[in-house]
Amino acid sequence: MADRREKVDALIIGFGKGGKTLAPYLAAQGLKVIVVEKSPLMYGGTCINVGCIPTKALAHDAHLLSQRVGLSMEARSEAYAQAVRDKNALVSLLRAKNFDNVNGRPGATVLTGAASFLNPREVRVETEDGEWIVEADRIFINTGARAVLPNLPGIEGSRIYTSTELLEVERLPARLAIVGGGYIGLEFASIYAGFGSEVTVIERGTRFMPREDPDIADEVRKTLEKKGIRFLLNAGVNRIEDGSDASILHVSCPEGESELAADAILIAAGRTANTEGLNLDAAGVARSERGFIQVDERLRTNVPHIWALGDVNGGPQFTYISLDDYRIVRDALFGDGGRSTKDRHYVPYTVFIDPPLSQVGMTETEALRAGHRVKTAALPASASPRARQLRQTEGLMKAVVDADNGRLLGVTLFAAESGEVVNIVSMFMKTGEPYATLRDSIFTHPSMAESLNDLLSAIG
Numbered sequence: 001m002a003d004r005r006e007k008v009d010a011l012i013i014g015f016g017k018g019g020k021t022l023a024p025y026l027a028a029q030g031l032k033v034i035v036v037e038k039s040p041l042m043y044g045g046t047c048i049n050v051g052c053i054p055t056k057a058l059a060h061d062a063h064l065l066s067q068r069v070g071l072s073m074e075a076r077s078e079a080y081a082q083a084v085r086d087k088n089a090l091v092s093l094l095r096a097k098n099f100d101n102v103n104g105r106p107g108a109t110v111l112t113g114a115a116s117f118l119n120p121r122e123v124r125v126e127t128e129d130g131e132w133i134v135e136a137d138r139i140f141i142n143t144g145a146r147a148v149l150p151n152l153p154g155i156e157g158s159r160i161y162t163s164t165e166l167l168e169v170e171r172l173p174a175r176l177a178i179v180g181g182g183y184i185g186l187e188f189a190s191i192y193a194g195f196g197s198e199v200t201v202i203e204r205g206t207r208f209m210p211r212e213d214p215d216i217a218d219e220v221r222k223t224l225e226k227k228g229i230r231f232l233l234n235a236g237v238n239r240i241e242d243g244s245d246a247s248i249l250h251v252s253c254p255e256g257e258s259e260l261a262a263d264a265i266l267i268a269a270g271r272t273a274n275t276e277g278l279n280l281d282a283a284g285v286a287r288s289e290r291g292f293i294q295v296d297e298r299l300r301t302n303v304p305h306i307w308a309l310g311d312v313n314g315g316p317q318f319t320y321i322s323l324d325d326y327r328i329v330r331d332a333l334f335g336d337g338g339r340s341t342k343d344r345h346y347v348p349y350t351v352f353i354d355p356p357l358s359q360v361g362m363t364e365t366e367a368l369r370a371g372h373r374v375k376t377a378a379l380p381a382s383a384s385p386r387a388r389q390l391r392q393t394e395g396l397m398k399a400v401v402d403a404d405n406g407r408l409l410g411v412t413l414f415a416a417e418s419g420e421v422v423n424i425v426s427m428f429m430k431t432g433e434p435y436a437t438l439r440d441s442i443f444t445h446p447s448m449a450e451s452l453n454d455l456l457s458a459i460g
C-alpha cells in the first residue's frame with residue numbers, strides 16, 4: 001500500500017532543463033504539476049550541478065591561472081582547491097534557486113525520490129518519507145544521461161572517476177589520464193592542464209576532432225599540446241592496475257604497448273540515457289537500439305500522453321537543445337503544434353577548451369561533400385586586437401561561403417570569446433543574407449565580433 005496517492009495534470013520525471021522550464025509554464029496555465037527528482041543534490045539537473053556551470057567555472061579559473069607564470073605546484077594545487085570550493089558555492093546557490101523556481105510556484109511541487117512506472121498512467125516514487133503513487137494525465141520524461149563506463153579490467157579501481165566524481169575532488173591530480181577525447185575529455189584536459197596537471201588523453205578514434213576540418217583540428221591539437229596535453233590516438237586501454245602510489249593504465253596504440261602512471265583517471269567515453277529504474281516496459285514506452293527513448297519530431301513517445309525531453313530522447317546532448325525541447329512541447333500543448341525538431345537550423349556549439357572552439361553550419365569538408373562549390377578564408381586569432389588585449393592570441397578562424405550564391409555556409413571560431421560570437425553568426429545565417437552583409441556590418445571595437453569583418457573580407 002502506498003503511503004500517499006496524488007492525481008495531477010502533469011508529471012515531470014527528472015529535473016532537467018526542459019522539464020524545469022516546462023513545470024512553471026504548465027503551473028501558470030492552471031495545471032497541477034509534480035516534478036520528481038531522485039537526488040536532492042540534483043535540483044536543477046545536470047547542467048547546473050555537474051555539467052556546464054561547474055565545468056565552465058573551473059575553466060574560467062584555470063584560464064586565469066594559466067596566465068600566471070612561475071607558480072609552484074603547491075600554489076597551483078591551492079588555487080585549484082579554492083576554485084573547487086568557489087564552484088561548489090556557485091552550484092549550491094543555483095541549486096537552491098532552481099528548486100524555488102519550481103517548488104515556489106502555485107500549482108507546482110517537487111517530490112524527491114526515484115520514479116518508476118507502474119502502468120502508463122501511474123508512477124511510483126520512493127521518497128524518504130515513504131512511497132507515493134502519482135497518477136497523471138500527461139507525463140514528461142526528462143531524466144538525462146550518465147557516463148558510460150567501458151567494460152575493462154580494473155574499471156572499478158580507486159582512482160577512476162566520471163566527470164561528476166572528479167568535479168568533487170579538491171586535490172589537484174599531478175598526473176591525469178583521460179579516456180575519451182570528445183567534449184568532456186577535451187574540456188577537462190584543458191581545465192586540468194590550466195591548473196598544472198600533466199594530462200594524457202587516450203582516444204580510440206584515429207583522428208583528432210574528426211568532425212572539424214583538418215586545418216582547425218591541427219591548430220587545436222597544436223595549441224593544446226603546447227599547454228602540455230599529450231594525445232594518444234587510435235589507442236585503447238587494455239586494463240588498469242591499482243598501485244599503492246598510482247594507477248597504471250596498460251595502453252595499446254599503433255606505436256605499441258605502453259604503461260601510463262596516473263593519480264586520477266577520468267572516464268569520458270560518452271553518455272547514455274538514464275532509463276534504468278524507470279520501468280518503461282510497464283508504460284509500454286519504446287526505446288531505440290542505443291537505449292534512448294524513441295520520440296517523434298514533436299517529442300511524443302509511442303504512448304500518446306507520454307513525452308521525452310532532453311538527453312534521454314537521444315537528441316544532441318546540450319542544455320540549449322533540452323530547452324528547445326521544452327519549446328516544442330509547449331507549442332504542441334498550447335500553440336499551433338507547428339514547432340518540431342526539424343526546425344533546428346544552424347545550431348551552434350562550443351567546446352570550452354582554452355581558447356574555446358565554436359562552430360555553426362557546415363565545415364569545409366561537409367560543404368564539399370554536400371556538393372557546394374566553396375570559397376574559404378582563414379584568419380589567425382592573433383590578427384584580432386581584442387585577442388591581443390586579452391592575451392589570448394592562439395587560435396584560428398575560418399569561414400566557408402557558397403561560391404555560387406554568396407551565402408555563408410559555416411563558420412568555425414577557435415578563438416577567445418567565440419562562445420559569444422558564434423551566436424551572432426548563427427542568427428545571421430538564419431536570415432539567408434549574403435555573407436557580404438555580415439562582412440560589412442558595424443561591430444563595436446575592440447571586440448572579437450569585429451573579427452568577422454576581417455575574416456569575411458578575406459573571402460572577397
Ligand SMILES: Cc1cc2nc3c(=O)[nH]c(=O)nc-3n(C[C@H](O)[C@H](O)[C@H](O)COP(=O)(O)OP(=O)(O)OC[C@H]3O[C@@H](n4cnc5c(N)ncnc54)[C@H](O)[C@@H]3O)c2cc1C
Pocket residue numbers: 013014015016017018019036037038039042043044045046047050051052053055056113114115116142143144145163164184274276277278309310311312316317318319320322352
Ligand atoms: C561535464 C559536462 C559538461 C557539460 N557541458 C555542457 C555545456 O557547456 N553546454 C551544454 O549545452 N551542455 C553541456 N553538457 C550537457 C548538458 O549538461 C546536458 O545536455 C543537459 O544538462 C541535458 O539535460 P536534460 O534536460 O536532459 O536532463 P538533466 O539535466 O540531465 O536532468 C535529469 C535529471 O533527472 C534525474 N533523474 C534521473 N532518473 C530519475 C528517476 N528515475 N526519477 C527521478 N529523477 C531522475 C537526474 O538526477 C537529473 O537531475 C555537459 C554535460 C556534462 C556531463
Ligand SMILES: NC(=O)c1ccc[n+]([C@@H]2O[C@H](COP(=O)([O-])OP(=O)(O)OC[C@H]3O[C@@H](n4cnc5c(N)ncnc54)[C@H](O)[C@@H]3O)[C@@H](O)[C@H]2O)c1
Pocket residue numbers: 150179180181182183184185187202203204205235236237268269270271316317318349350351352
Ligand atoms: N560544451 C558542451 O556543449 C559540452 C561539454 C561537455 C559535454 N557535452 C555533451 O555531453 C556529451 C557527452 O560527452 P563525452 O565527451 O562523454 O562524449 P563524446 O561522445 O563527445 O566523446 C566520447 C569520446 O570517447 C571516445 N571513446 C569511447 N570509448 C572509448 C574507449 N574505450 N577508449 C578510448 N576512447 C573512447 C569516443 O571515440 C569519443 O571520441 C557530448 O556529446 C556533448 O553533447 C557538451
